Every structure is written in C-alpha cells, then in structure tokens.
Amino acid sequence: MARKIMEKVPEAQLQNDLEKYRERAIELGATDAKVIPTDAVVIDERVLAKCTYPKCPGYGTNANCPPYAMDIEQARKVVEKFKYAIFVKLEVPPEDTAGKEAINKDLTLPYRRKLAEIVAKIEAEAFYAGYHLAVAFGSGSCKRLFCPDIDCITLVPGKGCPHHLKARSPMEGVGMDAYTMATKVGWDIYPIGLSTSPEEVPYGLRLGLVLIC
Ligand code: SF4
Numbered sequence: 001m002a003r004k005i006m007e008k009v010p011e012a013q014l015q016n017d018l019e020k021y022r023e024r025a026i027e028l029g030a031t032d033a034k035v036i037p038t039d040a041v042v043i044d045e046r047v048l049a050k051c052t053y054p055k056c057p058g059y060g061t062n063a064n065c066p067p068y069a070m071d072i073e074q075a076r077k078v079v080e081k082f083k084y085a086i087f088v089k090l091e092v093p094p095e096d097t098a099g100k101e102a103i104n105k106d107l108t109l110p111y112r113r114k115l116a117e118i119v120a121k122i123e124a125e126a127f128y129a130g131y132h133l134a135v136a137f138g139s140g141s142c143k144r145l146f147c148p149d150i151d152c153i154t155l156v157p158g159k160g161c162p163h164h165l166k167a168r169s170p171m172e173g174v175g176m177d178a179y180t181m182a183t184k185v186g187w188d189i190y191p192i193g194l195s196t197s198p199e200e201v202p203y204g205l206r207l208g209l210v211l212i213c
Contacts, residue, residue: 003130009213014084017129018212021086021122028118031091034185038082038211042177042184043075051172058141063154063161064169065141075174078135082211086122089187090115090206097204098196111206112140119208120166131213135168137176139206142167171209178207 009017018035025033051059051066058065070078096107119136126134138145143152146163154161161167171178182189182205190201 005130025088030088033088042180043175044177062143062152065173069169069173072175086210088208092204094198098198115206122210136210137171
C-alpha cells in the first residue's frame with residue numbers, strides 16, 4: 001500500500017527507510033550499498049571532460065547522456081536539494097570487464113543492466129513509500145543497455161522513453177565522480193582501460209546512486 005506523502009518525514013522513520021533501501025539493494029544483487037549524505041556526492045567538471053575527450057560512443061545518442069542530460073550546474077542544484085542517497089556497487093569479475101575478450105564481447109553489459117535494474121527498483125520503492133522526488137543514476141549509456149540497434153526515440157519532441165522505468169542518466173553523464181565517491185566510502189576501485197588485462201585487477205566496479213530525500 002502506498003504511504004502518504006509528508007512534508008517532512010520524521011528522522012527516525014527516514015533513517016529506518018534508508019537502511020531498508022540499503023539492504024534492499026544488496027538483496028537485489030548489489031555487492032554492497034551505503035547510505036551517504038549528499039555532501040559526499042562529488043560533482044566535477046573533469047568527469048564531463050572525460051565523456052567528451054575522447055568522445056564516448058554514447059555522447060549525443062540518447063536523452064540521458066550529455067549534451068541532453070541535465071548539465072552540471074543543474075546536477076549540483078538537484079543534489080543539494082537532497083540530504084541522503086543510496087550508493088550502490090556491483091563488482092564485475094575481472095575476466096568480464098578487462099581484456100580484449102571482455103571488450104569485444106561486451107561482457108559487462110549484463111552487469112550494467114543489473115545495476116540499472118537495482119537503482120530503478122530502489123527509486124520506485126522509495127517513490128511509493130512517499131519519497132516522491134527520489135531519482136536514480138546508473139552507469140553507462142542507456143542506449144547501449146536498452147536501445148542498441150535503434151535511434152533514441154526520446155530525442156524526438158513529444159516522444160517519451162519506452163524504457164522509462166529503468167533508463168536513467170549515468171552518474172558520470174551528469175558530472176558525478178563515482179570513482180572518487182567509491183574511495184570516500186572505502187570501496188577499492190581500479191582504473192581499467194583498453195590496456196588492462198584481467199590478471200591485473202581483482203574486479204571491476206559498476207556504481208549507481210539513488211537520491212532519496
Ligand atoms: S532507453 Fe532508449 S529511448 Fe530511452 S532514453 Fe535511452 S536510448 Fe532513448
């Protein structure tokens with residue numbers, strides 16, 4: 001049953017709900033999740049520079065990535081309006097995230113889809129519990145996840161996203177520095193690029209965020 005929306009949720013109830021969403025993320029398949037205050041959300045222009053140089057294949061292809069996603073100043077203002085978020089990590093085995101085979105076969109795709117599902121479910125559960133402004137961010141372009149073979153219909157004026165229940169902006173697409181945020185909460189994270197072989201890293205990470213209230 002939906003809970004009524006309150007102007008201000010009592011702190012004890014809020015803390016209880018935040019812990020419930022943290023546990024729920026793990027139940028849904030996350031490796032770990034943390035409740036974080038939103039002043040731990042790092043927003044940095046350099047992250048958007050990394051979307052552009054070299055240009056990400058997702059850039060300009062869908063409504064949730066730059067330059068169509070909310071810009072960095074909007075992202076800062078939005079984050080400042082919230083007090084708490086659920087930060088979610090999903091570990092990816094090294095052989096599925098590093099090396100030629102992982103890249104050529106796009107072996108991270110199921111993990112990115114899983115992360116998208118987890119953060120979207122937390123957002124939806126928070127919404128129906130009265131946190132009507134809850135909003136989720138995933139990892140990577142929604143086009144690659146949900147519309148790999150067709151143009152993004154949402155870029156056509158008047159058309160909504162057919163995957164609106166799960167397609168969200170990637171954290172990096174609005175300037176959130178998920179890597180630094182991971183280090184701040186004590187999660188080890190490694191740089192993985194074209195030259196990284198699976199033996200060099202213990203795992204890769206996919207990271208998502210749900211701003212709750
Ligand atoms: S999921 Fe597909 S239709 Fe929706 S915004 Fe992404 S690319 Fe566009």
